[in-house]
Amino acid sequence: MTERIAIIDLGSNSARLIVMHIYEKGAYNLVYNQKESVRLSEGMNATLHLQPEAIGRALSTLKIFAHMCQLFQVDKIIGVATAAVRNAKNGDQFIALAEKETGILLDVISGELEAELGFIGAMNTIDLTDGLLFDLGGGSTELTLVKNRQIKQSISLPFGAVTLTERFGLQDKVNDAKIAELQAFIQAQLASLPWLKKTFAPLVGIGGTARNIAKIDQRLKNYPFAKVHNYRLGPLSFDQILELIDKTSLAQRRKLPGLSSERADIIIAGVNIVKGLLDITQAPQLVISGCGVREGLFLQYYQAKYQQPPIMKNILEHSTHNVLLAHEGDPNHAYHIASLAETLFDGWQDHLALRSGDKKLLKVAALLHDIGITINYYDHPRHSSYLIENARLFGLTHREQILAAVIAGWHNGTSAKYYRNRIYSEFLDEGDWHIARKLAMLLAIAECLDVTQMGLVKTVQALIKAKAAVLKLYLSEPAPIERQALQKCDKWIKKDLGLALEIEECFI
Incomplete structure (x- = not known):
């Protein structure tokens, strides 16, 4: 239902x-x-x-x-x-x-519940173990100290971007004395909370001020990916934005690329609250969460209905599975392909010089490699690639999400030029392209091993011998169509592994 x-x-x-x-x-x-x-x-x-x-x-x-x-x-x-x-x-x-x-x-809702809902929304969508969450609203600022993905301290401060703007008269251009007065107030309020001092953990921002900071930084850097969630910037980049905002008039701020005109009159208060938090915590980076109270409310309802824990153990697995089902993918086939691909990865990782972190990208690409069929079966790997690029996948950096998209789209032999001429080229260096090609090869082999989608190849063992790359297939019955499909990968395997493919069969 x-x-x-x-x-x-x-x-x-x-x-x-x-x-x-x-x-x-x-x-x-x-x-x-x-x-x-x-x-x-x-x-x-x-x-x-x-x-x-x-x-x-x-x-x-x-x-x-x-x-x-x-x-x-x-x-x-x-x-x-x-x-x-x-x-x-x-x-x-x-x-x-x-x-x-x-x-x-x-x-x-109370300030404490507001902080908890923001925590549920952010921690179920950003892969961080420790951090300080802040939800900067118009009339309050909720702070939540997170250790091992659990709330250790939280408080709701009775000021926000609107209230401080009115209190200090920050709507238009302000002088240095007014900025100093504002910062002194913020510092005094934060200094009364000893658990904020020198946490050295990432600062995670929820709310419109945080999102606008990200959008301004993206425009300053010509960032090619239109995604704010999980965007990260360092203190130096933030200070550049702070100086730009503090020294401009309201009319100038309304024209600032990336800043919403509706927020131009209250942004000075907002960014200075963030500055106070960065200074007292000595946070190494500011992480933007596009998910907060609203997502927390929904997840609270959803998790209670489906008897799930309030904080997911693996947000990448959950979000990938959600995308798979939302696009009417076949879970049995998808998870079988992913299992085969991961086994191939384990067997040939050293020979291919793959990094341990590459395995999760291969799994995401394997699980979602067919979702493009919902758009059109023809060229569906390209459609899958686009959907992965734009999906609400959580637990990946922006670069990792782009890599997963490339792997899924490339595995059927699509020309690399197609991807190099798109957004992907702005994120990936030559090393990334080499890794993507190798992972796409593993996915291509895995798909060949279940081309009939009957699960005839139960599992596989990938070995390296002196003169051959060996695939030992464990079969429930003969799989001639899978064997034939594998021939299409011969040249790819020989190029990337430097060895001819040798197939052995074991019936179980």
């Missing part, structure tokens, strides 16, 4: 709606995403009351969200409100009014 779940996150600065589709086999996919700027915390600083104009903007947005939920025929709406409503003296009245006018019941 399929299901559609709507997640609504009403924040202090913006409101978000996502719709997740759960397929019959349990795979899930994002099918709709909408963001609206509501500035719900605007004008709250003095009275701690949500202002009529802000309430009007929020209600108008929620009415649109309710209409979209009807159009998408969602089965369940999970809605939350965060810092602005949480801190407002008239927050309860707003929640009642929102339900009356839109039919949407929002749960006002």
Whole structure:
């Protein structure tokens, strides 16, 4: 049975709606995403009351969200409100009014729960063991210290990009004295938390400020991959962005490539909060998470339904399996090909001078090598390559995801020129191309060994002898079609292994 779940996150600065589709086999996919700027915390600083104009903007947005939920025929709406409503003296009245006018019941979550949801969203989509997560919103900043993929400390600080912008008057161009005053305030707030000092762990950013930092850096560097999640930059790159933003007027910031015009008036506060966190933690890099509270809410629902742990043991395996099922791949064939390819890797790794980390790329490519059939059977390896390049795969760097895409597309003998003339050439050096070719060869052999998709070749042993590369096939019955298919790989094997292929059969 399929299901559609709507997640609504009403924040202090913006409101978000996502719709997740759960397929019959349990795979899930994002099918709709909408963001609206509501500035719900605007004008709250003095009275701690949500202002009529802000309430009007929020209600108008929620009415649109309710209409979209009807159009998408969602089965369940999970809605939350965060810092602005949480801190407002008239927050309860707003929640009642929102339900009356839109039919949407929002749960006002605590800062601690907001931090936990951000943790669930980020740690299930970024392959890090330790780190400091920050979710920088309009009215609050949630901090979560992670050790061994578990929460060790967390806190919700009562300030964010909107509230500090209003408090210090940062909307337009500001002088050095105002920046110094802002930084002194941030440093004092962070210094009261001893567990932040010199963690030396990566700083993981959730929220619009973090995403915009990544987009600005990508534009400055002409980054060729349009993906923000798991994008990483060092302190020097961040300081370049900070200086650029701190010294520009509002009009100039609105023209800054990569920066959303809706965020231009609050970005000074945002980047200076990040600067304070980088300084106190001495983090070696800033990692951007495109997943946070909304994804945490969905995963919390999904994992409870399917009886899965809140933090996945292997996010790459989970996300790859999810992509496979979402594209109606055959799990039996895909996992058999992956098993054969991994066995070939183990047997010939030393001779091919492959790195241990290459094995996971081969497995991803093997599991997803046929998903392009959903577009068109003809040239489906190229279609598979494109889908892998753009899939929501978690646990790979951007470069690794590109490599996996190349391996899957190249394994059927597609010309390397096709890939070298595309985005891939911006990421991969000559060493990467050599590795990709060898891994594509292993995948090609594995696919030949199950070309009938009957599983006749149960397993294989790959050996190197003095004058031959030996494949020992363990068969349940004769497999003449598989044997014939292997002949297509003879030249490839001889070129990359430097040896002729010798086949032995063992019936089991």
